Amino acid sequence: MIATNDIKTILYKAVKAHYILGAFPEISKDRHKAVTEQTVKERIVVVVNATDNSDWQGTYARICVYVPKIKAGTELYPNTSRLTELERVCTELFYKRTFIEIEGQTLYYKLEDIVQEDDSETWSDFLNVRLKVTNQNFKL
Numbered sequence: 001m002i003a004t005n006d007i008k009t010i011l012y013k014a015v016k017a018h019y020i021l022g023a024f025p026e027i028s029k030d031r032h033k034a035v036t037e038q039t040v041k042e043r044i045v046v047v048v049n050a051t052d053n054s055d056w057q058g059t060y061a062r063i064c065v066y067v068p069k070i071k072a073g074t075e076l077y078p079n080t081s082r083l084t085e086l087e088r089v090c091t092e093l094f095y096k097r098t099f100i101e102i103e104g105q106t107l108y109y110k111l112e113d114i115v116q117e118d119d120s121e122t123w124s125d126f127l128n129v130r131l132k133v134t135n136q137n138f139k140l
Contacts, residue, residue, distance in 0.1 A: 063129040078125040107135035
């Protein structure tokens, strides 16, 4: 049985290894560091939800790609061109089913959907990249 932290580590390494996403100044598991309007920067957070206990164990993981808002006077606006560029990058990276062998078990993940969301508390917008993760929960 593969633990949720193993899945986080696999996805974290996949993001770090990518030539564009891996260049982000902050890539973390579960949560990002606290930011202020002055210190906000691009960052990625890998989150894995609880798994079920079926023979083919399933879960959802999220790769949250944060992009700071653009300030125009006193207003903040989404950086839509950067969000669109990164959405294309994430789609390319995760659209195909990716197989990984870990501890004698097969795990695979694939893009389920991508949504652009607002996070006004961190002066950012982010891509919520949702992945369907499946692995066999038994040994043959």
